[in-house]
Amino acid sequence: MQSDTKEAALKRLARIEGQVRGVSKMISEDRYCIDVVRQVQAVKAALSGLEKVVLDDHLETCVEDALKGKNVNARREKVEELVAVLGGRKK
Numbered sequence: 001m002q003s004d005t006k007e008a009a010l011k012r013l014a015r016i017e018g019q020v021r022g023v024s025k026m027i028s029e030d031r032y033c034i035d036v037v038r039q040v041q042a043v044k045a046a047l048s049g050l051e052k053v054v055l056d057d058h059l060e061t062c063v064e065d066a067l068k069g070k071n072v073n074a075r076r077e078k079v080e081e082l083v084a085v086l087g088g089r090k091k
Contacts, residue, residue, distance in 0.1 A: 005057040012050045019043045055085075 001009070023039045059082075066078040 001054070001057055002061060005053060009050060009053055012046065012053065016043060016046045016050065019046060 019039065020043055023036060023043065026036050026039060063078045063082065066074045069075070
């Protein structure tokens, strides 16, 4: 993982961690269910954003290196990993 991506990912995770703690507090305080659900949706959106950042970095580094290389097995492996992680099939 590139250093700038790592830094951005860690910052996002810190915010997500705070959001999750906030949801826990809302539940402890018996807050209105729909308000809790909205916060859960916000956490899911934040995790989705983190996933995109990490996946983009992976594509720019590991996958690109494999596709430019001569090792056919490495290329196949990276493509299979992507298909599996994006829901196409299990690896």
